[in-house]
Amino acid sequence: MRTKKGSLRKVLVLSGALIFSAFAFFNAPVFAAEQKFDLKMAFAVEVPENDKAWGSINSMALDWAKNKLEKEGYKILIERNFLVPPSDLDKAAIPYAERGFDLFYVPCIGHGPELFFAAKAHPKMKFFYVAASLEGDLVPKGFAEKEIEIPKNLCVATQYGHLVACYLGGMVAGGITKSNKIGFLGGVEYPSIREKMDWMKMGVKEINPKADVSFNSWVGNWIDVAKGKEIAEAMHQKGVDVIMTYADGIATGASNFAKQHKGLYMINSMYPTQEIFPECVVADMIENEAGVMYSLMKAILDKKWDKYGGKWITTHIVQTDYFLPYNPVLQINPNLRSLIPEKVLKAIDAKTAEFKAGKVKIPLLVERENPKFKLRPIGFPGEK
Numbered sequence: 001m002r003t004k005k006g007s008l009r010k011v012l013v014l015s016g017a018l019i020f021s022a023f024a025f026f027n028a029p030v031f032a033a034e035q036k037f038d039l040k041m042a043f044a045v046e047v048p049e050n051d052k053a054w055g056s057i058n059s060m061a062l063d064w065a066k067n068k069l070e071k072e073g074y075k076i077l078i079e080r081n082f083l084v085p086p087s088d089l090d091k092a093a094i095p096y097a098e099r100g101f102d103l104f105y106v107p108c109i110g111h112g113p114e115l116f117f118a119a120k121a122h123p124k125m126k127f128f129y130v131a132a133s134l135e136g137d138l139v140p141k142g143f144a145e146k147e148i149e150i151p152k153n154l155c156v157a158t159q160y161g162h163l164v165a166c167y168l169g170g171m172v173a174g175g176i177t178k179s180n181k182i183g184f185l186g187g188v189e190y191p192s193i194r195e196k197m198d199w200m201k202m203g204v205k206e207i208n209p210k211a212d213v214s215f216n217s218w219v220g221n222w223i224d225v226a227k228g229k230e231i232a233e234a235m236h237q238k239g240v241d242v243i244m245t246y247a248d249g250i251a252t253g254a255s256n257f258a259k260q261h262k263g264l265y266m267i268n269s270m271y272p273t274q275e276i277f278p279e280c281v282v283a284d285m286i287e288n289e290a291g292v293m294y295s296l297m298k299a300i301l302d303k304k305w306d307k308y309g310g311k312w313i314t315t316h317i318v319q320t321d322y323f324l325p326y327n328p329v330l331q332i333n334p335n336l337r338s339l340i341p342e343k344v345l346k347a348i349d350a351k352t353a354e355f356k357a358g359k360v361k362i363p364l365l366v367e368r369e370n371p372k373f374k375l376r377p378i379g380f381p382g383e384k
Contacts, residue, residue: 170203228253
C-alpha cells in the first residue's frame with residue numbers, strides 16, 4: 001500500500017507540473033526570435049546611440065520607417081547596433097545572416113571595403129551602405145572598374161540629398177560672417193566627408209566670394225568632445241566667426257565653446273542641434289535617411305528588390321523613382337534667423353528650387369576622381 005500511495009503521489013505531482021508548464025507556456029510573452037515578422041532588419045553604426053548627432057538622427061529615422069510600415073499592417077523587427085568599429089562591420093553581419101534577417105543596413109560612408117565582401121559572403125541577406133567614390137569607398141582599393149560588379153543583394157547609395165543641405169548651409173555661413181573667416185571641422189577624413197566640406201565651401205562662395213574658407217581641421221574620430229572645443233577655440237583666436245561641422249559628438253564640444261563666446265556661430269550637420277544650442281547654432285544641415293530606410297524595406301516586402309539590388313543609387317531632396325526624399329534639408333533656427341540677410345534667405349529659397357528641379361549640376365566626387373569610369377550613381381529626377 002505504501003508503494004501504491006507513493007506512486008499515486010508522484011503521478012499527481014507530475015500531472016500538476018505538466019498543467020502548470022502548459023499554462024505558463026501559453027501565457028508567457030513570445031520573444032522576438034520566436035515571433036513571426038514580415039521583415040527583419042539589422043542596423044549598425046560606429047557612433048553612440050544617444051549622441052544628439054548621427055546616432056540619434058538614425059534612431060529617429062528607424063522609428064519613423066518602422067512606424068510607417070506597421071501602420072500599413074506589417075510586423076517589423078529592427079535590431080540596432082551602435083559603437084561597431086568599421087573593421088568589424090562584416091563580422092557584425094554574420095549572426096544576422098545566420099538568423100535569416102532580410103536586410104543589414106549601414107547608413108555610413110567609407111565602409112565599402114568591409115561590406116562589399118560581406119554581401120558576397122551572405123547572398124541570402126540584403127545589404128545597404130553609402131559611398132561617394134569608387135576605390136576605398138564603394139569597393140576596396142586596388143579594384144579596376146572591370147572588376148567592380150555590385151552584388152545583386154547589395155544596394156549602395158550616395159548622400160546627394162545631404163550634399164544639397166551642405167551647399168545651402170554654406171550659403172547661410174557666407175551670409176552671416178562678419179570677419180569673412182569660416183572654419184570647417186570634421187570627424188574622420190573619409191573621401192565622402194571631404195566632399196561634404198567641398199559643397200559647404202561652394203555654398204559659401206556663391207554668397208560671399210571673398211570669404212576665407214582655408215580653416216580646416218580633422219579630428220580622426222567622432223566622439224572627442226574635448227577636442228572639438230579645443231579646435232573651436234583655436235579657430236576663434238584666428239578670427240573665425242562661423243564654424244561649419246560634419247563631426248558628430250565633436251561638434252558638441254565646438255558648440256559648447258561657441259555658446260560661451262558671443263559672436264561665434266555654428267552650422268552643424270546630421271541632427272537638429274539648435275534644440276540644444278539655441279544661442280549659437282544658426283542652422284542645421286539635417287541628414288535624415290528615414291525615406292531611404294522605408295523605401296528599401298518596402299521594396300523587400302513588395303518583392304521588388306531587383307529594382308535596387310546591384311545598383312548605386314542617388315538620394316535627393318525630392319522623391320525619385322527609388323527613394324522618398326531627405327526631409328527636412330536645411331533647418332534654420334528661428335531664434336537666430338534675423339542674422340541672415342533677407343537677400344541671402346531669398347537666394348537660398350531660389351537655390352533650393354533649382355536643386356529640386358534638377359537645374360543645378362555639380363559633378364559628384366566619383367565623376368571628378370574617375371572621369372573615364374562608366375560606373376556612376378543613377379536615379380536623379382528626370383533621368384532616363
